[in-house]
Amino acid sequence: MPAFFRRRPIKPLDKPASNVEPRKYLDLNEYEGGIELGGSGPMVRIGEIYRFEEVKDFSEFVYNGDILILDYTPVAEDELTLRRIISELKNVAKDVDGDVVAIGKNYLFVTPSGIKIDRNKIRVK
Template identity: 40%
Template sequence: MANKGIIGKLFGSKPADGLDDYTEINLEEIEEAQGSGPAETYVRVGELASLGQIPELKREIYNGNIVIADITPIKGDSLTRDRALKDLKQVALDVSGDIAMINDNQVVVTPMSIKIDRTKFTSK
């Protein structure tokens, strides 16, 4: 087998069926090449089931992390949902970050210097 080099090792080889624009990616090899050191910013994913969880979400945002919260458990309780979203909007303002609904059940909140592009893109 010929030496593929680092790019070949990371991204695999093109399939034999002639699809020139498709490349199989082995994520395990990419993770090994990147290492497992700490990051400056993490994407934290969680479920928001009560207002008691808001302080933990705020702490993550104040620490510079991106938070994606599933609000499905509180979706039926408009008072709790509105209060939680108000609190998350306030923390986004406090840190000069951003907040947006991903869909009806998820909200993303970003820290300072990370803005959310609200336009959807598609591949051509």
């Protein structure tokens, strides 16, 4: 019988490995100013829109690859302005191959390319 077909004896695992270091914890109190992430990827930007003219400023975040959450409560009563804002944000999402969806009665989510929003609610039993 060749040597590579023979079973190797099983070594007991009674002792923990000596080279394993104990787990170190990060003290968040040392970082009062926050931890610098270094621009690791898209960010979630949250804003509140008061008039149509602000759409251009908010759309820059989407063009730069960030996810935008807009609270449109201040313009919810003005139907014409709200329609114009939503239309313009749809055009921005179309430009970057992103997505736009309204959540609830006060929020719009605008995503850049590569991030789609599922319109189905997840129900957990």
